Amino acid sequence: MNKLLTNKLTTKTFPIKGMHCASCVRVLEKSLGGVEGVSNAVVNLATESATVTFNSKKVTDNDLVSAVANVGYKAGINEELKTEDEQKQEKQKELRNLRNKVLVSLGLGVLIVWGSFPFLMQFSPAILQNFLVQMILAIPVQFWAGWEFYRATIPALKHRTANMDTLVAIGTTVAFSYSAVVTIFPQLVESIGVRPEPYFDVSTIIIGLILLGRYFEAKAKAGTSEAIKKLIGLQARTARVLVDGVEKDIPIERVVVGNVIRVRPGEKIPVDGQILEGESSIDESMVTGESIPVDKTKEDTVIGATLNKTGTFLYKATKVGADTMLSQIIKLVQEAQASKAPIQRLADLISSYFVPIVIMLAIATFVVWYVFGPNPAFAFAMLNMVAVLIIACPCAMGLATPTAIMVGTGKGAEHGILIKDAQNLQTAHKINTVIFDKTGTLTKGKPEVTDVVSTEVILSERSKSKDLILLLAASLEKGSEHSLAEAIVNKGEAEKVKLMKVSSFKAIAGHGVEGIINGQKVILGNRRLMEKEEIKVEEREVERLENEGKTVMILGADGKLAGLIAVADTLKETAKEGVEKLQKMGVEVVMITGDNQRTANAIAKQVGIKRVLAEVLPDQKETEVRKIQQEGKIVAMVGDGINDAPALAASDIGIAMGSGTDVAIESAGMVLINKDLNSVALAFELSQKTMRTIKMNLFWAFGYNVILIPVAMGILYLPFGILLNPIFASAAMALSSISVVSNSLLLKRFKIYPTYST
Amino acid sequence: MDKILVIIFGLLGIAFTFWFFLMKREKEVSVENLPAGKAGEIDIKVSGGYSPEVISIPVGKTTKVNFLRTDPTDCLSEVVLGDFKIRKELPLNQKVTVEITPKEIGEYPYSCGMNMYHGRIVVR
Numbered sequence: 006m007n008k009l010l011t012n013k014l015t016t017k018t019f020p021i022k023g024m025h026c027a028s029c030v031r032v033l034e035k036s037l038g039g040v041e042g043v044s045n046a047v048v049n050l051a052t053e054s055a056t057v058t059f060n061s062k063k064v065t066d067n068d069l070v071s072a073v074a075n076v077g078y079k080a081g082i083n084e085e086l087k088t089e090d091e092q093k094q095e096k097q098k099e100l101r102n103l104r105n106k107v108l109v110s111l112g113l114g115v116l117i118v119w120g121s122f123p124f125l126m127q128f129s130p131a132i133l134q135n136f137l138v139q140m141i142l143a144i145p146v147q148f149w150a151g152w153e154f155y156r157a158t159i160p161a162l163k164h165r166t167a168n169m170d171t172l173v174a175i176g177t178t179v180a181f182s183y184s185a186v187v188t189i190f191p192q193l194v195e196s197i198g199v200r201p202e203p204y205f206d207v208s209t210i211i212i213g214l215i216l217l218g219r220y221f222e223a224k225a226k227a228g229t230s231e232a233i234k235k236l237i238g239l240q241a242r243t244a245r246v247l248v249d250g251v252e253k254d255i256p257i258e259r260v261v262v263g264n265v266i267r268v269r270p271g272e273k274i275p276v277d278g279q280i281l282e283g284e285s286s287i288d289e290s291m292v293t294g295e296s297i298p299v300d301k302t303k304e305d306t307v308i309g310a311t312l313n314k315t316g317t318f319l320y321k322a323t324k325v326g327a328d329t330m331l332s333q334i335i336k337l338v339q340e341a342q343a344s345k346a347p348i349q350r351l352a353d354l355i356s357s358y359f360v361p362i363v364i365m366l367a368i369a370t371f372v373v374w375y376v377f378g379p380n381p382a383f384a385f386a387m388l389n390m391v392a393v394l395i396i397a398c399p400c401a402m403g404l405a406t407p408t409a410i411m412v413g414t415g416k417g418a419e420h421g422i423l424i425k426d427a428q429n430l431q432t433a434h435k436i437n438t439v440i441f442d443k444t445g446t447l448t449k450g451k452p453e454v455t456d457v458v459s460t461e462v463i464l465s466e467r468s469k470s471k472d473l474i475l476l477l478a479a480s481l482e483k484g485s486e487h488s489l490a491e492a493i494v495n496k497g498e499a500e501k502v503k504l505m506k507v508s509s510f511k512a513i514a515g516h517g518v519e520g521i522i523n524g525q526k527v528i529l530g531n532r533r534l535m536e537k538e539e540i541k542v543e544e545r546e547v548e549r550l551e552n553e554g555k556t557v558m559i560l561g562a563d564g565k566l567a568g569l570i571a572v573a574d575t576l577k578e579t580a581k582e583g584v585e586k587l588q589k590m591g592v593e594v595v596m597i598t599g600d601n602q603r604t605a606n607a608i609a610k611q612v613g614i615k616r617v618l619a620e621v622l623p624d625q626k627e628t629e630v631r632k633i634q635q636e637g638k639i640v641a642m643v644g645d646g647i648n649d650a651p652a653l654a655a656s657d658i659g660i661a662m663g664s665g666t667d668v669a670i671e672s673a674g675m676v677l678i679n680k681d682l683n684s685v686a687l688a689f690e691l692s693q694k695t696m697r698t699i700k701m702n703l704f705w706a707f708g709y710n711v712i713l714i715p716v717a718m719g720i721l722y723l724p725f726g727i728l729l730n731p732i733f734a735s736a737a738m739a740l741s742s743i744s745v746v747s748n749s750l751l752l753k754r755f756k757i758y759p760t761y762s763t
Numbered sequence: 764m765d766k767i768l769v770i771i772f773g774l775l776g777i778a779f780t781f782w783f784f785l786m787k788r789e790k791e792v793s794v795e796n797l798p799a800g801k802a803g804e805i806d807i808k809v810s811g812g813y814s815p816e817v818i819s820i821p822v823g824k825t826t827k828v829n830f831l832r833t834d835p836t837d838c839l840s841e842v843v844l845g846d847f848k849i850r851k852e853l854p855l856n857q858k859v860t861v862e863i864t865p866k867e868i869g870e871y872p873y874s875c876g877m878n879m880y881h882g883r884i885v886v887r
Contacts (some may be wrong), residue, residue: 356878364784
């Protein structure tokens with residue numbers, strides 16, 4: 006518990022139990038904040054804790070506890086916050102415990118095998134061949150190491166349910182009990198014509214191998230949730246907040262919206278915000294997946310948990326706690342990992358009947374071998390029954406889908422590809438048509454000057470210079486509010502032209518602008534303006550530019566044509582490559598836009614898109630998506646997630662692309678938080694690989710059970726004389742679930758190529 | 764003679780297994796329909812399965828489901844409510860609350876992380 010005393014004000018941080026969503030945070034903050042004497046209450050979902058600042062003379066611990074209890078949660082006010090390290094230690098302790106059990110049971114098992122296996126026993130000490138000694142060695146394995154099978158079976162039976170532990174418990178108990186009877190009352194067994202031969206090797210080795218399988222499985226399973234742990238670990242722990250001009254390090258939980266925070270080179274940015282002062286280069290790769298650092302300056306947004314590289318800056322916190330981009334990503338990934346893929350439904354159905362069916366098959370195996378089997382019938386019947394119980398592996402079926410989904414969605418998140426749930430992941434691999442919204446998705450969404458052309462028809466040599474054309478245009482447009490004007494002024498600033506003074510400035514609606522510069526009348530606008538001023542326009546050049554999808558502004562000076570400036574929304578650097586990748590995958594790429602056909606065609610040509618839907622108003626986009634779906638296509642719509650939400654919702658998968666903290670995460674089935682258009686193809690590829698892993702896992706898990714259960718029942722005995730030793734059955738079973746988890750972990754090796762910053 | 768006995772006991776054993784595991788009646792516990800704005804609450808004990816296994820909750824309203832695991836079996840250490848996109852660790856002897864607001868009437872299964880133990884949420 007942290008305790009900071011400032012006069013009468015006390016700050017306490019304590020764990021809250023029962024929290025699970027962003028709404029809990031608000032409810033708790035409201036309730037705690039409502040206690041008289043509490044000046045500030047901040048609740049953090051990621052750490053499941055509250056930090057409350059209060060007047061210790063007015064507020065007692067009990068007030069806080071009841072404020073939390075009133076809204077349905079539990080405050081562990083005197084409990085220490087359990088750190089991640091402690092949780093990790095606990096898990097490690099469990100693993101160590103399991104490892105010890107494995108070592109002891111396999112060690113004792115090997116001794117028993119040495120003393121009882123036909124060939125090996127010739128070389129073993131006589132003491133190991135003694136049945137009683139074997140039983141003494143088998144007891145700790147059965148009831149100490151194997152206790153967890155009983156511990157799981159007994160309460161399950163009370164519920165009339167059965168699981169894998171039930172099968173192992175029954176199987177090993179049968180082998181152990183029979184062996185114990187043979188050891189203690191050999192005459193009894195002899196009297197029914199059976200040679201007294203115990204099977205302690207079977208019961209001990211089975212327990213040892215299954216526990217060994219569990220040990221490796223637990224280790225491998227920890228790897229499947231690594232991505233989410235990494236994301237949670239990204240969070241900064243403290244922030245350097247400016248309080249009355251003094252910098253003070255405070256825990257991240259206490260940062261509130263509006264705090265001014267200083268970040269130095271090499272430091273982590275604590276929460277989301279907007280730069281007030283200074284500039285820097287920021288490595289956002291850990292959150293957005295963009296590998297190239299992004300330059301940021303005043304008014305730019307910064308993302309919490311990203312790394313400041315070069316400069317120092319001051320920024321204002323705009324999103325804290327559960328609202329930060331990182332928290333949203335974590336929530337999204339956690340939800341995706343918890344969701345179920347439709348493909349899993351069948352596995353679910355089968356696994357609910359699986360264990361009872363295996364028990365029935367085991368009984369049937371015993372009966373058939375006892376009645377029809379060769380002598381010693383009882384031994385054959387018992388060993389085959391145990392083999393059936395042991396070889397059945399419902400775990401592999403249960404693990405097949407969720408582990409692959411956990412690794413797949415985690416892998417995506419590491420690279421800025423957020424898949425909202427398993428259903429979307431499953432749909433994504435079937436997509437055969439991708440519709441890109443043009444503005445802001447394929448293009449940067451901001452017009453830029455692309456061409457400055459000086460014409461042949463000019464008066465003086467000086468004005469041939471492109472710089473002069475830009476200078477005149479930028480000077481003139483400085484006073485204009487038109488969106489194209491901004492592009493020209495920006496270009497002027499970027500080229501560092503020194504703007505000239507403009508007098509008698511006038512904006513002529515629907516035409517352009519005019520003004521007097523250096524005593525000369527300068528006009529900038531469209532053809533209609535030139536016609537009005539009786540200036541002859543170089544049509545061929547204008548048309549060439551317009552055919553490229555650009556908007557052309559014509560500059561006239563002193564009654565003559567001076568030059569042309571073309572402005573266009575430029576393509577993102579990765580647009581062409583991103584589209585090509587999809588086409589190579591056999592996906593049809595379509596562009597949808599509100600622009601006129603000529604502009605749309607020009608842009609589409611540049612990126613290599615053949616099918617263009619132009620002049621589509623925003624509210625008609627949804628209809629267009631549906632039309633394409635009616636052609637039998639499975640459609641993904643890629644947009645910014647803000648203006649085209651209905652179209653995203655109508656498509657089979659809506660993919661929202663954005664950058665920074667503005668991404669509307671809620672709006673789509675998949676969110677790409679980097680600006681790289683290659684991510685669309687990558688997301689599909691990841692989905693295909695994940696689905697392939699799931700299918701392989703399910704095939705393996707089902708195939709394993711469908712093939713090996715009959716083998717354990719003895720189906721190969723008549724034609725080939727093959728019987729499955731229960732010891733091999735346990736080895737196969739242990740391997741089966743490990744192989745499923747390991748196969749899922751192979752997805753981690755999926756290569757994601759470096760992304761490009763735009 | 765012994766063979767006949769084994770056949771009889773075998774058949775009885777199969778019939779008993781079928782009846783015991785597959786014919787059980789799941790007792791359904793209903794969450795009381797509380798006035799709007801107030802969340803209903805239900806406790807589910809996690810030990811060798813879920814009790815109650817089947818709960819019925821009202822549609823469109825938020826219900827708090829409190830899981831308390833007292834069984835150390837590793838399999839039960841996670842609960843998955845796939846339809847509600849919830850996967851929660853259930854630390855031993857610690858109440859874990861999940862809040863669900865079903866939008867549609869229907870049956871939603873939930874299970875342990877390995878899909879061995881099952882329960883159902885009936886939305887009415």
